[in-house]
Amino acid sequence: MESGSTRRMVFVTVGTTCFDALVAAVDTAQVKEQLWKKGYTHLLIQMGRGSYVPTKSLGDDGSVAVDYFTFSPSIKDHLREASLIISHAGSGSIFETLRLGKPLVVVVNEDLMDNHQSELAEELAERKHLICARPQTLCETIKSMDLESLLPYPPADATPVAQLINGFLGFPDDSFSQKLE
């Protein structure tokens, strides 16, 4: 693999949560090898409140360079720079990544008790806006993933909700027709 010329970074984010299973999964030799085979050169891990510390690597031995941090105010910059994002299933991270139009693999934390978050990831995966995985299947998912098949996430429009609220309260509809022009 040629890697010297182009930097292709994978950004892993767990948000404000503690998700050691994900950090440990991306830190395995198998996952790093799959990422390298797919042409990624750098792996940057935002590990949040987790206690599992990944191994740093400069990547000069013909493998992905690995770096990590706990929290940072510049998550958005890392998301922008990344070629692939591997994220926990929090809706904040999911929508921020989708809005940037970046390929996204969401890893569901099965240790959470009230795990309604997997609903959102699975629904968006069914609609081909992202790829959904579990920590133990991450390696397989990366190996078989086809980023070309992902569809862009259409931007949301809150106007119909605002229109219904207005109409319910008896306000005229005029201010919306003006806005839509």
Added chain:
Amino acid sequence: MPPSISNSQSIAAAITAVGLVTLLLLLRFAYVTYRTGRPHRTPQRRRLRTLIVLGSGGHTAEMINLLEVLPKERFEPRVYIAAATDNMSLQKARVFESSLGSQIEVAEFHHVYRSREVGQSYITSVGTTLFAIGHALWLIFQIRPEVIICNGPGTCIPLCIAAFFFKLAGLRWSSIFYVESIARVRKLSLSGLLLYKLHLADQIFVQWPQLQKTYPKAHYVGRLM
């Protein structure tokens, strides 16, 4: 004998009075439940005092997206409430209001105690729920909202219950709009379910079509995120 006659008379009078009050309350309850969810028929020509309940993180982001497209001049003044343990949401609301260039008197910001924190036991949450409803009653008394716009998680429930009491008492009528989180794909959240089943909200919005099929009285007209 005469005293016992007046005794039984006064007991009868008391029973009649209690019965009448209960009947009136029931009638009022039925009327409030009937009116909730029915659109205003007369055209609205003035601004409405609006209470916006901010959830947290993703919930607050969804709410700001909705506020951005609401005609702000109709929903004034705007009062924002977030959970006492949530430091970020009111800050986001302040940033939003200052981006509108709002005057100070247009927007107000408050904290409310939550009925239950994550991981709190159910026994102690009976006490904290009562306390939260008391605080919510005080806030609704102060704010007197005509419109309440809220989404999950549970922060809005004591406020919606308090608003319902004010409706029952005929002190203030508020129209309640609840938007279920986009993270709820198959089932309503506990807050959404409570508002749906108890007919507390005038309109409930969900953000996935399949959820609307399960809860036919909810509205699906698109996403906020």
